[in-house]
Amino acid sequence: MRTRLFASAALALMITIPATAQAVGLGQQCGGIIGIRCDQGLFCQFKPGTCGRFDQMGTCTRQPKICTRIFKPVCGCDGKTYGNDCERQAAGVSKRNNGKCTY
Numbered sequence: 001m002r003t004r005l006f007a008s009a010a011l012a013l014m015i016t017i018p019a020t021a022q023a024v025g026l027g028q029q030c031g032g033i034i035g036i037r038c039d040q041g042l043f044c045q046f047k048p049g050t051c052g053r054f055d056q057m058g059t060c061t062r063q064p065k066i067c068t069r070i071f072k073p074v075c076g077c078d079g080k081t082y083g084n085d086c087e088r089q090a091a092g093v094s095k096r097n098n099g100k101c102t103y
Helices: 002-016 085-090
Strands: 029-031 042-045 057-062 074-076 095-098
Touching: 074 085
Parallel strands: none
Antiparallel strands: 029 057, 042 057, 074 095
16 A cells, blocks of 8 residues: 555656756755756765665755865765765765775
């Protein structure tokens, strides 16, 4: 019964919110079931370690244009190891964990 209610609610949301919904600005919520996008130059930053959850909400965060070359690796939700957290953010990728990707 709960599954049908959830599916009905999700379908109702998809019907009432157009697929071409306007993107949101810095500090606003993004992601979720309906896939709210961020404005250009921003990316949807999710809570670290919560990669791949289709219904999670994040926050629109600015993508840096310049990063230091200090090596302090982080693993992105895309499975790629970035040289530091700034490089990950510049790529517009949420963080899986600190350190190199190992899997």
